[in-house]
Amino acid sequence: MILLKITDGDTRLPSPRVPQAADDKVLDLNTFEGNADVTVLPWIGISTDNIVNLKLLGKDNNNSDCTIQILTSHKITETEKISGIKESLTREQLLTLKHNTVFEVVLELLPNSITNSPPIKFTALKLNLLQIPLITMENFENWPAALISSPGQFIEGTSMKIVHLSGSGTIAITKAGYGRGKNPYSL
Structure with missing residues (x-):
């Protein structure tokens, strides 16, 4: 019977694993x-x-x-x-x-x-x-038309929240085809 000494990298020794890396790569x-x-x-x-x-x-x-x-x-x-x-x-x-x-x-x-x-x-x-986070794409198709014009106001959807941080600008979400002089809020 021959006994082999265990050495660095010995294949009889298990390698560490990270179960969240299912492919070990x-x-x-x-x-x-x-x-x-x-x-x-x-x-x-x-x-x-x-x-x-x-x-x-x-x-x-x-x-x-x-x-x-x-x-x-x-x-x-x-x-x-x-x-x-x-x-x-x-x-x-x-x-x-x-x-x-x-x-x-x-x-x-x-x-x-x-x-x-x-x-x-x-x-x-x-x-x-x-480790780069996945990018969530939002097409705004299911969002209601909305308008915010004061700091602190927000519009919230399923995947994101749009917040008016500061200044006197206006943020609006409109249905496709609005804009260029058409006002969806005057309907």
């Missing part, structure tokens, strides 16, 4: 609400003596290197020994990352706190982050 913040989860299945030899570091490496909105620490010097619990690791990445943390850039979720394992062994690096999960 893209994490699109427009496809889910709330936070994202980071999970790692239990691995060969997992024990409560194991200490792990789990982090995200990417680029921030200024294109600078960014590290988000998820777990630091974390000792595996009995529950994690059976079910694996499950942690959250907050939406606020994810929004600090630059749109359309690749980030990595990295897990490092220290076999135990007694030995000075170097950490074992699991295969990193690489995801492309999409």
Whole structure:
């Protein structure tokens, strides 16, 4: 019988996953609400003596290197020994990352706190982050004709609210064909 030592990137070790990135390629913040989860299945030899570091490496909105620490010097619990690791990445943390850039979720394992062994690096999960909000198109077909002329007044539809912020101007929503001298409010 030959026993193979577990080494960095060993295929017997599970890679971190983000369930909200179903294809393991893209994490699109427009496809889910709330936070994202980071999970790692239990691995060969997992024990409560194991200490792990789990982090995200990417680029921030200024294109600078960014590290988000998820777990630091974390000792595996009995529950994690059976079910694996499950942690959250907050939406606020994810929004600090630059749109359309690749980030990595990295897990490092220290076999135990007694030995000075170097950490074992699991295969990193690489995801492309999409965070630009979807654009809502409004055609105003189902909006009633409306007119606002005082600051603070507003017109509200199903997908947006139009607010008169300041000044003496007028904001109007009219049916197609009005304008150019026709006044829908004189009917």
